[in-house]
Amino acid sequence: MLFSELAFLFGFLPLFFLCTFAAKKNLTAQNIILLIFSMVFYAWGEPVYIFLLLISIGGNFVAGIAIDKFKDKITAKKISLALGTIFNLGLICVFKYSGFFCQSINDIFGSNIPVPEISLPIGISFYTFQILSYIIDVYRGEVPVQKNILFLGAYLVAFPQLIAGPIARYQTIAEELTDRTVTIEDLGYGFRRFIIGLGKKVLIANNAAVIADSLLAGDMKSFGALGAWLAMIAYTLQIYYDFSGYSDMAIGLGRTMGFHYLENFNYPYMANSATDFWRRWHISLSTFFRDYVYIPMGGNRVSKPRWILNMFTVWFLTGLWHGAGANFILWGLYFFVILIAEKTFLSGLQKIKVLNHITALLIIVVGWCIFRCESLSQIGTVLGGMFGVYGGGDLEAIYASGVLKIPYFIALIAGIIGSVPMPLAKLKSLVCTTNTGKVVADVAVMVVLFVSVAMLARGSYNPFIYFRF
Template sequence: MVFSNLVFLFMFLPIVLAAYFLLPKMFKNFVLLLASLIFYAWGEPKYVILMLFSILMNYLFGLMVHKYRNQLKHKKMVIALSVIANIGLLGYYKYSNFFIENLNNVFGLNISNEPLPLPIGISFFTFQAMSYVIDVYRRDAAVQTNVFDLALYIALFPQLVAGPIVRYNTVAEEIKKRVHSIELFSEGVRRFIIGLSKKVLIANPMGELADTLFAMNPGDMSSGTAWLGIIAYTLQIYFDFSGYSDMAIGLGKMFGFNFLENFNYPYISRSVSEFWRRWHISLSSWFRDYVYIPLGGNRKGPWKTYRNLLIVWTITGFWHGASWTFMAWGFYYGIIISLERLGLSKFLEKLWSPIQHVYVLLIVMIGWVFFRADSFDYSFNFIQTLFGMNGTQALDNSTFLYLNDYGYVFILGILFSMPVMDWLRKMLYRENSFIGRWAVPIVSPVVYMALLVFVTMFLVNSTYNPFIYFRF
């Protein structure tokens, strides 16, 4: 089930909200846990057992780490087993086909390679479970002795299948005791509608166009059409994932949880390093805290710092998918960020601000080509077409046809990838203006209701409604 599904919007969510707020406080966590298990089982019931196994396994690891908290040798052994078990579980379902295929190709073997369906959200709930045990080991979080409370943390449906990756210590108190208010609930509803609108009104149309153009042979399209394709994908992946994160944060607020932000307008960045401080913040901070810093971070000299960056970014790419193109995408960012550390960032700071933005957008869009394409051949051919290096036309009729059909979505996407609403809100509420105090509170509910109506119309009339990050 996805948040932009009519069944979720008009059946599942209303029923869960009604049960949650009508039943006494002692049953609220039970309602959320049951709803989360139903939500996950809706698409693939058999994998609920896998998630429950992961929960029980990490619950026991947490107890063992706590038991041996004063015996360093035993504690290290338990945490090592915990990491191996979690990575092994994730690796079996996500990477076993990749490794078998490459062993067969390199050594001429014929190992049976039956494709394994990828359990939805396994990367996210595995990382959350690992972070809990590691935080107990580091004494950054208290051990959870109630297995149902830990199950709620890992399985909580707003962030279960596509993040953001929530740290246990940020919600531990809210699992035990949450504050509910009309103001927080209303804020959650507004945030959810914004995320839903991002997803349905911008990401979906851009995704349809990106899928159409990336299905073409790069040699058969003009440079202009290729640019439309990569810009469409650039907007799709941002509004798809940031929209999902907005919906997750909004749902969390409805139930009394305050999840940390996951996106902060990454496309306005002036450096690639800044871009990754703004994009998928929960994943970037996870790799920083649990991989980069344990490797030594930047504390052991410049060369080991660059080594650590390349390792972390290559792993980050591999986390996104079992493919050499994903690894190359991660390594690509490792190189760029290393170059910025070496002095490129100081050079960029001296440039005119728009040039800094263009630099980031070009780097990011070239990276998205490798992220979106299925092979290196396609990626390189597509990039050649982008820059007119394979003899294709600069523009053709199809470029203008696609612009005619999708031009308004491109405008909306580019506009709302910038903090336009933040600027508008500041302007309206500046100096306690009459509009900000009286008109906005009256008009705002009408705008949100109109957005919900538009979204519903789009969903009723369209069958295209994927979530990109579900497959990661």
């Protein structure tokens, strides 16, 4: 089930809130309701893999208990952590990476290992890292072990962030699992944040996606530089608004339940460098790798060769986390090279802010090209198109692709404006200082809700089955 589905908005969500409201004085009941509804949410699309979730909850519950039990026995404690980690990484390796690993071995060595075809359990990357953070933090003594398996399950599978993050570390919400209140301000904030996130996803990301998908599936050589840049700008906005929109919805829903998830994005396209970009993009993932991989390996407080190895490991894993594909690993290593360069021989050059910003955007967009394309040759074609190898572009061919539509361009313009903080900050300072202004702002939020629902309704109307006649 997706947040941007009418059945979720008008069926699942109201029922969830009604049940939670009915249990408002009983936190245990609320957590159980959250657990049950989250299981239903996940099972809606992936009924088989609900068992994987249950196995993950059970296995990590046991690991956490064992780590806590052996807290004074270092060896046993380490073994418990190791087993827990192997268990979690083993699950993700089997279900996400086994096919890719086997195929890669066959391609490199010419072997004939059978390639397993396992469909990817949705959200496995998110909830695996989430639960890893739990057992590691228990090991480090940073959080108390959770002795109620239902509460641990509610943390792991909470539907707001189950399938698309942010990766909520256990220490962020540990206290709120057992002690939380929801004020009217929390509900107000949560509803507004959720609606804004819905608007980002439905009104901007979905429209930008049509431009990107249509152009990238077409003949880039005839689209030329105009088409290539249009495609990549659209994709750059699509991925940001899709992901940050989901994060907004997750944070908003979490707040309505009394959970305070951390921010996952901070205007990433304002970055002045690749380093700065990664402080603003998917913050929950980059901090996870920093705290659980980079720093334990020594971070930058080691010899230079070792530091480079640490960086390589983190960025290789970052790429791999995003997908079981060579292009994702290439994307991760692309940033590895850029980041090493920024921290070494390019460190003295970052003095002109505007130039830095433009360079950073170029690095980011080229990175998205590597991320999005399905093969090395497609990467080459799109980059070639962007840098003029196929000429300026044929407007007629772009027109025939069907992307020149007003709603798409409204989405692109809104996306570009919304990706910088200044217009919204200015608007807030002008409008939200008076009561009337606040009413206007809330009416605007409601308009976003209505238009998003209208677009979802339109998108749900698909009588194509008639064409089978």
